[in-house]
Amino acid sequence: MKSRIFILSAMMLVGISTAVSADVRPAPIFGDAMVLQRDAVVKVWGTADRNEPVTLSFNGQTVRTRAGKDGKWCVKLEPMQAGGPYAMTIAGRKSRVNINDVLVGEVWLCSGQSNMEFRVREANNAAGEIAAADYPMIRCFTVQKSMSPVPLDDCFGSWEVCSSATVGDFTAVGYFFARELWNELKVPIGIIHSSWGGTDIETWTSADSYDALPENVRRDYGNAAVELELMTSPERVAMKKKYDADFASDPALAERWYENPGDPSTWQMMSLPREWSLTPLAREDGHVWFRREFVLPENAEGKAAMLALGPIDDNDITWINGVEVGRTVGYNISRRYSVGENILYGGVNTLTVRVTDTGGGGGLFGLPQDVWLNVEGKQYPLAGEWSYKPSVVTSAYGIVQYGPNVLNSLLYNAMIHPIVCYAIKGAVWYQGENNAGDAYAYRTLFPNMMENWREKWGYDYPFYWVQLANFMAEAPVPRESAWAELREAQTLALDLPQTGQAVTIDIGDPGDIHPRNKQEVGRRLALNALAKDYGRTNIVWSGPTYASSAIEGNRITVIFDTYGAELAVRNKYGYIEGFAVAGADRVFHWAKAWIEDGKVVVCSDAVDRPVAVRYAWSDDPQANLFNTEGLPAAPFRSDDWPGITVRKR
Structure with missing residues (x-):
């Protein structure tokens, strides 16, 4: 899974707090169009001059305090019913802040890695969803990406009112979850979106909580903390400033490499498509230019065409x-560009692609059959040897880039800690892909993080998550699976109170780690919340889950908890796929399975x-056991034999 790596600024690294000024200022999460949690004590905080008197007025309440010696202040509002819009005023001796269009309703934190980061504009039926997004009572605050080795006071972003103009960049899972709640509750819904693709759970856990974990669960991060400090040296800061300036302008654009590539001997060769980690560009991030010449027949001259390049990272x-025939921002989008008339030549043509990699892997990483040009129904393959030349890359400046996984707690410090006092109803979480290789440790890491966050907030709020979807190739025979073990670790976390799981084993994509049916993911998360937090007793919120099994001769009878629904099979013959059994030799074989008297034999x-x-x-099981409400049965095993991730650390 792709990790977005942002170079740490000196201020992020040393965790400098926002400078205190005489003007009263609320924390950045408090702004126009925000949603405050109903029926809860609401804290509002910020900065001012030391000992500055601060008065906050909102929805009939007026509260006063005084900034401390450190310039920080905090007030509490008594619980309020859902409603709005209201205005909030915060005044000091010399300044006043007005915050408008404030709603009171339900607030949920949405966090995790790229499947939570995944935007509405990338989901199924994106155009239709965006066009229909007229929900002014749904608001989203997206936390800007940031890392820090120490806890920060502030995170940055802005509240956006849900509309066709804004929803495309909302977290898709968070939005569809919020929409389900709004349609049922008809109260304002706020989502705070704080996620980062390709991240480990360790980076989302606070340092004090992580350091208290057993040694066999914690990772050895080596000298990462010392190396992070080096990033604040004047030499590194100067290097980064130079890199940022060149990256923003890219001298190759001014030199028009797309028209005049210069001396051919300065370009190297690479077979494409290929992801950079397997090439000399493995340690490079930045702008790299690729060129390929191809020949078309004379009758193709001036004709319109379609160009396909596959996904580009x-x-x-x-x-x-x-x-120019197209440009795209986004690593998980397959490129298709329309080529207008009077662009193609009969004879030699030149295709130029400037690839911008912001971190981790990079380049054209699809399959050879993904790269082609189609002219009037005739397809010309473009995979093969390309020339390439970096224009602005990190190695040119000696800059070492650090991602959020280089050290535990970097994202907790910068993207969770600043909001731990903001009143929320609960949290929804979509992460785990990055920890699949450490699935056994995840049994400890995941519940620890949940309890860690709850302790920081000061109360045990509901926490719901998405179990990993099906992904990768189907196994021809039963075998061990790190992804299956990670799903098991997620299920085991249900032992914690006020938790719930959305099983998605049926709506993944074996060829894409980012399945696009985020509507159903959001709906299944919302079923948990509606049933467990909002009193909807008529809702079946879970598919069948394993309860027990009994051995009778050569058969095993499996009993499921069904939560008010009946077992169902998506197969016209009634055969259940995805079951395997083993004898004392612990070798599993595919098995026949069917429903009998409400049980599975x-x-x-x-x-x-x-x-x-x-x-x-397995990674991508053929599983077709559901309940009559259409919710899938959760993967399970009756044995406790050591898996393949037990000794990973």
């Missing part, structure tokens, strides 16, 4: 014969005396 600008001709049963225990 991260961004691109593309030219044919010096004419499982057996295999290859196992006379089964001792264990598993269901959907």
